[in-house]
Amino acid sequence: MNHILNLQTTAVHGGARKDDVFGAINEPIYMTSNYRIPTDGTPVDWSGIHSNIYCRNRNPNQMVLQDKLCALTGAQDCAVFASGVAALAAVFTTFLNSGDHAIVSEVCYSATNLLFREYLPKKYGIEVTLLDTTDTDAVRAAVRPNTKLIHVETPGNPTTGISDLDAIAAIAQASGALLSVDATFAGPVSIFPLRHGAALEIHSMTKYINGHGDSLGGCVLGNTDLIDRLKELAMVNYGGILSPFNAWLVARGLVTAPLRMKQHSAVALAVAQYLETCPGVRFVWYPGLESHPQHDRAARLMNGQYSGMISFDIKGDEKAHQKFLDSLHLVTHAVSLGDVESLIVYYDKNSDKLPHYSAIYQEGFFRFSVGLEDAEDVIADLKQAMKACGVL
Incomplete structure (x- = not known):
């Protein structure tokens, strides 16, 4: 052929x-x-x-x-x-x-x-x-x-x-x-x-x-x-x-990776766009956002599919961060990434995984692996958890 x-x-x-x-x-x-x-x-x-x-x-x-x-x-x-x-x-x-x-x-x-x-x-x-x-x-x-x-x-x-x-x-x-x-x-x-x-x-x-x-x-x-x-x-x-x-x-x-990546990328972009406008969010980095520092590179390298990985943080202390995690219903607090379900993990300000060159990360942040759920449902879960922890 x-x-x-x-x-x-x-x-x-x-x-x-x-x-x-x-x-x-x-x-x-x-x-x-x-x-x-x-x-x-x-x-x-x-x-x-x-x-x-x-x-x-x-x-x-x-x-x-x-x-x-x-x-x-x-x-x-x-x-x-x-x-x-x-x-x-x-x-x-x-x-x-x-x-x-x-x-x-x-x-x-x-x-x-x-x-x-x-x-x-x-x-x-x-x-x-x-x-x-x-x-x-x-x-x-x-x-x-x-x-x-x-x-x-x-x-x-x-x-x-x-x-x-x-x-x-x-x-x-x-x-x-x-x-x-x-x-x-x-x-x-x-x-x-x-x-x-x-x-x-x-x-x-x-x-x-x-x-x-x-x-x-x-x-x-x-x-x-x-x-x-x-x-x-x-x-x-x-x-x-x-x-x-x-x-x-x-x-x-x-076998299903191309299909899954389309959904991961589409849902993550919608979630990142919501987080970017949310008053309870301190920052959000997602390569598909024009606000990402290397968005132009990502556009050149990633074929319009920016995967499901987002880093972001909320405007709150460590207690608020823990309450946010405890209040999530759809999103699972767990390590790893790329699963069919959304996973989130928190790097607190004492984590040795924080990059030394960027002050924006020094208060800690979330690593968010967006799954295959509908964007509307993921956003609703994040929103209610932010309300529960008092940042919205």
Whole structure:
């Protein structure tokens, strides 16, 4: 078929099918730990990354998921792991060695922050500069002769800051460094880092890729030579594999990702527009709002779908914030993001996750993952909770 498939069709049909002997339309779950090794002279890749030998190396459900992710993103290859953190650690430990230097988004997922602030420098002798990667000039100025990796989160977790991927990719290429981009906050259908010069694209598949809050997983996408190195070190020898069952769950969720992201984005935009005009709200950041500091970048990078992630705060003390959370009925107070239901978590002013460079966050704020509910219902729940805590 020569016709180029659109995104939603690719989500359904993309990737090579691994049909079973019974002709099942839905992919079976291959619950086996090892495989029969050929005795007919067929070449065997004993590294395991190109042959079925042992489930820690690869399995059919993992292969189906990887193929579908490649079809959606245009990547040459993909490696999937047991969690998003396992995927991140795989990248950092595969492509950084003792004495290397990494430039990293200061606003990033807590495990990424801990890896670069504590474990990688102290245990492995890796030099790290954490900075505001939405400031392209700061990234350029931080490059050293031994810079081997620039790692960017965009949108940033938890503030939704947008880094200029095209400009940072040019900086990385000129310095001989790899650019890795954690795009978990946007998912693989709202932003395409590889198209903007990233060498590696990373997602916590637990979030928007799976989308149903029922399995963990992480993935790294890129060129085959880089992904082969990841698979051999981190999958085969570190063993952070994704189980066949979780691979099957994530692949099932991925089929509806384009449809879900349209709803997440539409509802979040409506909610953000309400919050922007609400007298009880201290600030709101959402990449789809023209008031967002990097809205123009987001418009260029995110294809008109700005995901479901909002950061905002209400005009009240810590007691009011807790009362607000306790008064929510539809929105769930919980960590994680990208689920079908709306989730919210509060970073108080003593949180070590607050960015140091922006005074607007220093009183604390909410990270709000808008789900698939109707916007009217989500807004009504926020409004009644704000009334209950006395800010409206």
